[in-house]
Amino acid sequence: MAGNPNQYIEIGSDGIRFVMEHQSITSNEKTMIPREEVPVDEMPIDNITINGVSNIESIDDDSGQLIRMKYDEVEYTTSGDDKPEDERSFFEKLENETGIAFDDTSQEFIFSENKTGKKNFIDFMRVLFEQGHMTKDDLPYQTKYARNAYLLNTEPVDQKGEQMKRTGEPVEGVYVATHYAEDQKKKYMKQLVNDFVKGESIDT
Known part of the structure; x- marks a missing residue:
């Protein structure tokens, strides 16, 4: 757009x-x-x-x-800025736990400068699972335009049984492919928020 x-x-x-x-x-x-x-x-x-x-x-x-x-x-x-942890938004919790910010104006994620893009990406996935937005029942997860690749799976393999590229394990038994460029990682993060975080919507 x-x-x-x-x-x-x-x-x-x-x-x-x-x-x-x-x-x-x-x-x-x-x-x-x-x-x-x-x-x-x-x-x-x-x-x-x-x-x-x-x-x-x-x-x-x-x-x-x-x-x-x-x-x-x-x-x-x-007056609600000092609200308890369980009342904070997904983005507030994400930034508090990982240092990954979300800019409302630009509708873009901002990675923590203290970590690699891969580590930021894995930490984002970890928060999704630890907060209960995603579970292993949602896997395997495929992005909109992928042909044979899975973004997330319970095994480090794609649809053809081939090894996923440069995987990370955000939580035990969940594997994510991390070989994408930083801009692509952020696009997939937006897609995951729209698909799994209730009450949140990002313009993609």
């Missing part, structure tokens, strides 16, 4: 939502994909900075009337 998608803030009676415009590749239809939500019980929002506000409009939604405005960048903190 060329360029960054349009981003909007929606202000309603139930709180504030940050959404991203998604353009269908098969039609001119555009939909809004939720990225983050600040419910009323996590108010107030402190130290908020919004840059490039435009296209302010009032619209009717399933939850009632709300104000929607387009923006370029936003930074803020909320």
Whole structure:
């Protein structure tokens, strides 16, 4: 997809939502994909900075009337930033445990500079399994365009029984191929989040 998608803030009676415009590749239809939500019980929002506000409009939604405005960048903190570990998002836990960050604006993963790309990739897979987003029952797992290769399997072999390339073992009995370039690794990470992490969606 060329360029960054349009981003909007929606202000309603139930709180504030940050959404991203998604353009269908098969039609001119555009939909809004939720990225983050600040419910009323996590108010107030402190130290908020919004840059490039435009296209302010009032619209009717399933939850009632709300104000929607387009923006370029936003930074803020909320009263819920110090929430317990079990209430943190997948991305917060991922960064806390591995140093792998996720940039909401660019919709891109940022690897920890203290580790190799292979180690970052394996650590990401480990978090998926340790947090219960994936289990061995989900394996073997094949990416969208792979022909005979598995990305993840319970044995270090592909569909033809041949050895997977440069495997890592994020958790016992789970093998991941790690020979991909860094950009490809990050694309597969996005795909895994979309396929297995409930409530999270990354524009790919």
